[in-house]
Amino acid sequence: MAQYDLIIIGAGPAGMTAAIYGARADMNVLMLDKLAPGGQIINTNEIQNYTGVGTVNGAELAYQMFEHTQQFDTITFDYATVKEVIDNGKEKLVRCEEDDKEFTASSVILATGTRPRCLHVTGEDKFRGNGISWCAICDGAQYRDKDVVVIGGGNSAVEESIFLAGIVKSLTIVTMFDLTADPIACDKLRAMDKVSIYPYQDILEFIGDTRLEGVRFRSTKTGEEKTVSCDGVFEYIGLTPTTECFKDLGVLNQMGYVEVNDRMASKVPGIFAAGDCITKNLRQVITACADGAIAAQEASHYVQNL
Numbered sequence: 001m002a003q004y005d006l007i008i009i010g011a012g013p014a015g016m017t018a019a020i021y022g023a024r025a026d027m028n029v030l031m032l033d034k035l036a037p038g039g040q041i042i043n044t045n046e047i048q049n050y051t052g053v054g055t056v057n058g059a060e061l062a063y064q065m066f067e068h069t070q071q072f073d074t075i076t077f078d079y080a081t082v083k084e085v086i087d088n089g090k091e092k093l094v095r096c097e098e099d100d101k102e103f104t105a106s107s108v109i110l111a112t113g114t115r116p117r118c119l120h121v122t123g124e125d126k127f128r129g130n131g132i133s134w135c136a137i138c139d140g141a142q143y144r145d146k147d148v149v150v151i152g153g154g155n156s157a158v159e160e161s162i163f164l165a166g167i168v169k170s171l172t173i174v175t176m177f178d179l180t181a182d183p184i185a186c187d188k189l190r191a192m193d194k195v196s197i198y199p200y201q202d203i204l205e206f207i208g209d210t211r212l213e214g215v216r217f218r219s220t221k222t223g224e225e226k227t228v229s230c231d232g233v234f235e236y237i238g239l240t241p242t243t244e245c246f247k248d249l250g251v252l253n254q255m256g257y258v259e260v261n262d263r264m265a266s267k268v269p270g271i272f273a274a275g276d277c278i279t280k281n282l283r284q285v286i287t288a289c290a291d292g293a294i295a296a297q298e299a300s301h302y303v304q305n306l
């Protein structure tokens with residue numbers, strides 16, 4: 001069985017940055033991901049707020065980050081879905097769903113990010129992937145010149161709405177509160193043609209027989225109900241940590257996020273975490289990368305002192 005100084009689970013911005021810092025600290029690094037390297041940014045049309053880069057296409061940034069990791073021959077990337085991490089003291093065992101894949105390392109960084117949250121209202125399961133989507137960059141093109149509803153009012157909802165408004169016939173944004181994204185992005189969206197915004201609404205139901213036909217919602221202020229006809233819906237209502245495979249390590253809080261200190265160390269010696277899967281206030285590419293750098297630096301100190 002291959003033995004590494006550091007195994008990184010998740011090859012998003014946090015994991016890839018951790019790999020680079022790990023390699024630069026002379027560690028033998030294995031980076032695992034169940035999907036192509038890049039994480040959530042692969043499915044994001046425009047990445048904003050990454051210093052020095054301006055606006056960049058998410059897939060392009062993911063590619064550049066992965067290329068950067070490949071400049072080090074001490075970084076190995078492998079496709080694997082991790083199902084369990086076992087702490088055997090100085091040795092950590094990483095078990096994957098793929099039968100033949102088990103790896104050991106002196107240290108592990110958990111960088112598995114988050115996935116989109118669902119509403120769990122009537123009709124959501126029926127139209128999941130067939131009228132309701134969580135990824136505008138993946139599915140937006142099929143709604144060219146059609147009527148679309150976006151649910152949510154945070155940064156992701158507003159940024160993806162700006163992207164969709166350039167494609168669709170009409171865009172209706174329905175959100176539980178008011179728009180809470182960056183003011184510049186909110187102003188840009190509000191100024192766009194074909195955009196209507198309904199703040200302070202509860203989604204009641206997705207309507208349709210064989211295909212999605214509309215969304216019914218109710219004002220939390222007046223109780224008034226409204227139905228908007230549409231061909232497609234995109235949900236951006238928050239995130240859930242992708243950390244189920246770490247539950248037996250005892251490092252998760254009640255919400256499922258990994259609890260770490262300011263050095264990205266969990267309470268289990270040799271287990272670190274970085275990026276969107278940890279408890280934090282700002283989930284962005286730049287903060288994920290920063291966490292990854294700190295986690296790898298700390299992992300290197302830990303391994304040197306074993």
Ligand SMILES: Cc1cc2nc3c(=O)[nH]c(=O)nc-3n(C[C@H](O)[C@H](O)[C@H](O)COP(=O)(O)OP(=O)(O)OC[C@H]3O[C@@H](n4cnc5c(N)ncnc54)[C@H](O)[C@@H]3O)c2cc1C
Pocket residue numbers: 009010011012013014015032033034035036037038039040041043044046047048049050080081082083111112113114156159160242245274275276277283284285286288
């Ligand atoms: C629509 C949208 C727009 C956004 N726009 C911006 C923006 O403009 N600017 C910005 O700075 N940020 C933006 N973000 C946020 C940004 O994408 C995240 O903060 C960032 O990707 C977090 O990086 P990460 O490495 O922590 O996690 P992720 O990017 O989520 O990567 C986690 C990786 O772990 C892998 N993984 C999960 N579980 C397992 C497992 N069991 N085994 C193996 N691999 C696993 C996943 O496949 C994934 O590749 C946006 C996010 C979304 C959803």
